[in-house]
Amino acid sequence: MPANSLGYTVFRDMRRIASGSLADAAIAYQQAMIADPHASVLIFDNLTGNTRDVDVRGSAADIRARYPASATIVAASDAPAVKGRGRPKLGVVAREVTLLPRHWDWLAEQPGGASVVLRKLVDEARRKHAGRDLLRRAQERAYHFMSTIAGDLPDFEEASRALFAQDLDALGARIAGWPEDVRTHLLRLASTDDLADDAA
Secondary structure (H helix, E strand, C coil): CCCCCCCEEEEECCEEEEEECHHHHHHHHHHHHHHCCCCCEEEEECCCCCECCCCCCCCHHHHHHHCCHHHHCCCHHHCCCCCCCCCHHHCCCCCCCCCCHHHHHHHHHCCCHHHHHHHHHHHHHHHHCHHHHHHHHHHHHHHHHHHHHCCCCCCHHHHHHHHHCCCHHHHHHHCCCCCHHHHHHHHHHHCCHHHHHHHC
16 A cells, blocks of 8 residues: 555654554554564554554454454444434534524525525535645645654754645755655655545
8 A cells, every 4th residue: 555545654763664554554563563662663644644553462363353444434333322403314413503693694594594505605615625625634744744753853844834835845855864764755645646536
């Protein structure tokens, strides 16, 4: 599985040692810690750039049973059942929305009622800002990764500024002296390509 797929990537110190499902990452983590208990081994979620803790007790089969392929997705069916308003079988969830009186007045005048209008407004905003939202998610996950693994490396602050300025050329130049695997993974996380595929 490529390092930028929406899975997990394992780093030992500054070297990428595995990418794949959560089970694959957990097994690689276990093997790396057995080989060198003092090594710095981290599992990164490629969707968020955050680290992930895992339970690596037992055999590889135990780990695969603990982290099945579906474990990378949080399903709505895993959420505790809550009785109340909404249409849970259709995926409709009731939550509180706070608006000013003028907003409620305007919604009351619209055909279909407040819920229909709000859903349409949200869908329109999602379409309109899809590119910007993907870019923000890519910047955030890249920053989470780089601040965890490369916070002490030279030019970290300058690289961070280049990332949030959307200047990938400057980012590449600032991290040119960083370890190759860190540099490659960071640039992949800064790209929106896999996020766009996931959102499609």
